[in-house]
Amino acid sequence: MPADPTARPPASGTDDRVLRARGHRTRARLLDAGAAVFAAKGFHAARVDDIVRRAESSHGTFYLYFSSKEELFRQLVADVSEEIEALIATLPQVSKGEKGRAAMRTWLDGFADLYERSGAVIRTWTESELSTDPSGRQGDDALGALVGGLLTQVRIPKRTGLDPTVAILALVTMCERLNYYATTNQVKASRDELLDTLVDIIDAAAFG
Amino acid sequence: MPADPTARPPASGTDDRVLRARGHRTRARLLDAGAAVFAAKGFHAARVDDIVRRAESSHGTFYLYFSSKEELFRQLVADVSEEIEALIATLPQVSKGEKGRAAMRTWLDGFADLYERSGAVIRTWTESELSTDPSGRQGDDALGALVGGLLTQVRIPKRTGLDPTVAILALVTMCERLNYYATTNQVKASRDELLDTLVDIIDAAAFG
Amino acid sequence: MPADPTARPPASGTDDRVLRARGHRTRARLLDAGAAVFAAKGFHAARVDDIVRRAESSHGTFYLYFSSKEELFRQLVADVSEEIEALIATLPQVSKGEKGRAAMRTWLDGFADLYERSGAVIRTWTESELSTDPSGRQGDDALGALVGGLLTQVRIPKRTGLDPTVAILALVTMCERLNYYATTNQVKASRDELLDTLVDIIDAAAFG
Amino acid sequence: MPADPTARPPASGTDDRVLRARGHRTRARLLDAGAAVFAAKGFHAARVDDIVRRAESSHGTFYLYFSSKEELFRQLVADVSEEIEALIATLPQVSKGEKGRAAMRTWLDGFADLYERSGAVIRTWTESELSTDPSGRQGDDALGALVGGLLTQVRIPKRTGLDPTVAILALVTMCERLNYYATTNQVKASRDELLDTLVDIIDAAAFG
């Protein structure tokens, strides 16, 4: 504790801002470290100790910013969710034809970018068996939003036996997984091959 | 039992088998219990205690058959892998047209059956972040085998920009995920809707 | 259980003897295996499983002959104790001079033989931190007997400040340890060097 | 605390040391408790639980400082080894005659002191059948050092059939064991009787 207890309250103004800036830096360092460690070892195998060591911080500090390991993870997911939502907002109206294909390809390129940046978190979150209780199922929300967005933008012609929601879900999930295998190098494919294949399948499935 | 030692060899055969039978039963009970618990709580949350309680066995017995929780899981995966391989062996030659669609649908029905039975293990195994070391990557082997099998059976016409391997992987992964969402009730769809949608997309993608 | 319960009682006479012979062989095998395993790993690290495997027997059989691991060990110790007592009985009257030296040397040679044969058990028993309660202290009894025997046979001239009991104990313990280091090859010394050194020291100490 | 980050380095030094001081105290408490428990029950019977209870600490803390029970023990042994080496360094030149006897007696008194303080560890370590692998054989090193030291300080006149190394080993081992029996009250002897006997035997053996 400080020798002079009066020293704390007056430390307003600039001092305060300085401290806050430091706080933000610390928090950011912890988030980055968390993302890296989760990506490398998965949620359960990741140790709080790994995270704080990588962030050059301490256990005490960790719990100053996050109430639990899961909480830090949730914040990472929330960030990515926002990104996904922003990406959904840019979904073009996709229709049959070359123009539709080009639009789709551009958008999928953006998705691949996002996956390259944040795939680690997405992957972890898919895999992490967090919270059996449904309150924590942010992942499904994002997935639902994505499917919903696509439903309005990609007008699939009615065909017998084809439920559009299911079809869209199938295609979305395919995109996610393919990016997953590409990012983790489990499949050797260039970005172009990836996009071509996806566009081709989606196009055929939706309008074929 | 018999005073005459010559009586033993013939008897020991059966006796042996009887004892072994008990062992096998116990082992099977533990495997079943493991599968159930993993399905319900995921690999990490599953406690050995849960498993032995459900199997009406004991910790000691558990470690008589499996050197660790991970080992039991690996054996479950190995069993499922065999099932998958058996299923792959039944892959029909799939070609364009109504007959091809029917064959595909029948096969996918079998896959859905398998997924209903063993999806819990498949899911857990996909998610379980086990084994950082490559020795334990049985999952990828099965996936690779499946993709390989399909490549020979589903003759996709050459089209520009479409790598058949990547395309098949995309479709396989889509099947797996869709079954996943169906089995876990994250998407409400009947078996028929599921199969129709998958057949439709695969058919369009491959021959559209 | 036997199909015909009447089969057991009539199996008297020769049969009975045959069985007993077998039993003795089994018991002996277990004792031998126990001695070997204790020698190799020490009492605590020795597993009942190691013993029965080496004896090509089984856990069940083990507890047919010995009520516990400690019990088997105690029987080994008892055997060695008997040997030691027999050896003590052969202690010659040792007096100053060449004849005394020769007698001492011969006796110590016998002791070294015994140690070579049963040192493993002696060692284990010295080291094994068995039974905190004094009832199990067979080792001290044997030691006490040895010291007592020597006191009557080796007539140490009264000297100032030299308690004969303590002196004998010191010399006995020295013999045991030196054999120990020799048997475990922690000191490289021939049997002759060993005996010469011991005789020399004892002679000097007792009559110097 | 201080807003000014330049204020930290100088402060952290002391702060650090304060924190480290707590750590050292805890570690020392655990070591002391370990020594006491090992002395009372022996290595194998000693429970980590006994140790932490006696140290008024916790399991978690224990494993913060020692990776295992064996590790704590090894550290105790290392400490005692150092003490022994320090004692060896004080070995006087011992020669025939009253002056030599006096020097020897004083030194043996120091050895008995050390044995009274740390005999529990020495005993346990002699008995503990730790580490089958040679890396952990610290005990033999210390013994070897002691024998080596004595070889240079106690000039034993050449005599037929007496290997000085073996003789010294015999005497050293005798000292250790006699202190052992004295400390554990298996032999009733005052410190004076003990020392007198040892000096007498060593003197006779070396120069008799």
Added chain:
DNA sequence: TATGAATGAGATTTCATTCAT
């Protein structure tokens, strides 16, 4: 704001001994 020491519930694992055949 930051630290690192401390905690303890709870997890995995071992192994002498008993049981059923």
Added chain:
DNA sequence: AATGAATGAAATCTCATTCAT
């Protein structure tokens, strides 16, 4: 007499979280 499967008490160890400074 012999077997080996089964047991479970008890041991070691982990790690997210809290505490004291």
